[in-house]
Amino acid sequence: GGVGAGPSSSSGGGPGGAVGGAPSGDAAASLAAAGYMPPAHQVEAAARKSVADCPPFVHLSSRDCAPQLRVEDGPAGRRLTVRGGMRGYRMARATHGVAPGTGAYYYEALVLEPPSARELVSELPPNVRLGRELRRTVQDRLVEEEMELRRKRREREEAVARESGSLPSAGRKKKKTSGGAGPAFGSGSQDRQKLLAGHVRIGWSMRTGDLQAPVGYDRWSYGLRDIAGSRVHDSRREDRWGGEPFGPGDVVGFAISLVRDEGGGGAGAGASGADSSSAAGPPSGGAGGGDRGRQLSRTSHIRFFKNGQPMGHFVVSRGVRHGGEAFDRILPGTYYPAVSVYMGGAVRINFGPHFVHPPRSLPSGMKVRPVSELCTPPPEPDEAVERALKERAFPKKTEEVALRAFKDAVRAEAIIRRECYKNHARRHVAEVRAEREARGLSTGDLPEERVEAGAEEGKSRMKVNVAKRGIAISNGVEL
Numbered sequence: 001g002g003v004g005a006g007p008s009s010s011s012g013g014g015p016g017g018a019v020g021g022a023p024s025g026d027a028a029a030s031l032a033a034a035g036y037m038p039p040a041h042q043v044e045a046a047a048r049k050s051v052a053d054c055p056p057f058v059h060l061s062s063r064d065c066a067p068q069l070r071v072e073d074g075p076a077g078r079r080l081t082v083r084g085g086m087r088g089y090r091m092a093r094a095t096h097g098v099a100p101g102t103g104a105y106y107y108e109a110l111v112l113e114p115p116s117a118r119e120l121v122s123e124l125p126p127n128v129r130l131g132r133e134l135r136r137t138v139q140d141r142l143v144e145e146e147m148e149l150r151r152k153r154r155e156r157e158e159a160v161a162r163e164s165g166s167l168p169s170a171g172r173k174k175k176k177t178s179g180g181a182g183p184a185f186g187s188g189s190q191d192r193q194k195l196l197a198g199h200v201r202i203g204w205s206m207r208t209g210d211l212q213a214p215v216g217y218d219r220w221s222y223g224l225r226d227i228a229g230s231r232v233h234d235s236r237r238e239d240r241w242g243g244e245p246f247g248p249g250d251v252v253g254f255a256i257s258l259v260r261d262e263g264g265g266g267a268g269a270g271a272s273g274a275d276s277s278s279a280a281g282p283p284s285g286g287a288g289g290g291d292r293g294r295q296l297s298r299t300s301h302i303r304f305f306k307n308g309q310p311m312g313h314f315v316v317s318r319g320v321r322h323g324g325e326a327f328d329r330i331l332p333g334t335y336y337p338a339v340s341v342y343m344g345g346a347v348r349i350n351f352g353p354h355f356v357h358p359p360r361s362l363p364s365g366m367k368v369r370p371v372s373e374l375c376t377p378p379p380e381p382d383e384a385v386e387r388a389l390k391e392r393a394f395p396k397k398t399e400e401v402a403l404r405a406f407k408d409a410v411r412a413e414a415i416i417r418r419e420c421y422k423n424h425a426r427r428h429v430a431e432v433r434a435e436r437e438a439r440g441l442s443t444g445d446l447p448e449e450r451v452e453a454g455a456e457e458g459k460s461r462m463k464v465n466v467a468k469r470g471i472a473i474s475n476g477v478e479l
Helices: 025-033 040-053 117-123 132-164 169-177 187-196 286-296 381-392 400-439
Strands: 060-065 070-072 081-083 090-094 103-111 199-205 221-225 231-233 236-238 251-258 301-306 314-317 320-323 336-342 346-350 464-466 471-473
Touching: 040 400, 060 070, 081 336, 103 199, 117 132, 199 251, 199 301, 221 336, 336 346, 346 400, 381 400
Parallel strands: none
Antiparallel strands: 060 090, 070 081, 081 346, 090 336, 103 251, 103 346, 199 221, 199 336, 221 231, 231 236, 251 301, 314 320, 464 471
16 A cells, blocks of 8 residues: 555455555456556556656657767756767757748757767777778877876876975976976877867758768758858758858757748759759849848748857848848758767757747848747646546546546646656756856846755656555645
């Protein structure tokens, strides 16, 4: 009869552990056997496993992802960070996509610091074969990192000796001015460090895009390259379209606008990427500028941003701002946020609803929505019970004990899913606030933080306990 205990197997039976707790062990077992309600501990375990496998918000899919990548759960199993290895570019896509005719959506990606050479080497398989230039670069980086570790170790030892009085301060100053503070790496070494840094390509992809390749490898995906800010589609790269290079610490934004009526363009006429005459350079001004802006608003296109500022070329004609598209008249289909990483590259995705750098300088009349709106938030427990009763349509002669057990089971799962979503929302706001404060940006549009006394970080405020009588919340309120 304890918390999470299963039904009693004896005929006389004490109180069972089924949700609701009122029936005896035999009654609970009969309800479970009849398909009305599984044991209580199974309901809670299944609900927690469900939110762990597939959180109730937009995240990077564990199934639609190359197995060579590591999609990190992070706090509360959010699955918003992806890291790559040394086996070439691989791709991961989000769980929700933008369908044709649904409008414009936006998400952003924070490029993280790549791992050290020592960490990269530790992850290499024993039979890997590196190219001559890459092997020399890795060896140089390992030597430089070892020298840096020795320098820091020597500084710590000197600090300890100085505090104990065994090292005079004058001697330390003399040693520091004599050039004994450690090696100074030249520009050639810094160039080699850039060669070993992780690389990323991020953008949009259909489900048919190859996961064992970077974004932009085939005709089903459109990507932005970190080197030179190049745009890539169908393995064709263009460097001089108005893009900017980006790296660790930068926040890169990705907007897509999908319309249902392509104005006769369709998949065949949809010139995109480097082949698109309308995207190959700055849009022409003059008398046709406004007409072209209105025509572009009726076509599906993709835009890229760096730290909130748009990439590409813009023209203001007759008071209308247009241009800046990286790809226009893209192939029709459902597009998912996609990220590909290589050589230890790491990216943390932010699907919204709040952004570190909201998109700015959009064309006249264009409004974007966060990708997070593609996933409907889980309902409140009472609303979930009402929906479940309508879908289940119990017969009128259903026993009250069975109906109550079903309601309690639905409520238990709804509480767990709702709390998982709330924890994600709180962490999302906290992360955006921290990134904005680090960059000196305003946080006035973010919700106020509400910290509960005694609540531990990373733990759910509402813990479901299956007790002898119904479902109790940890604060003592009985449902």
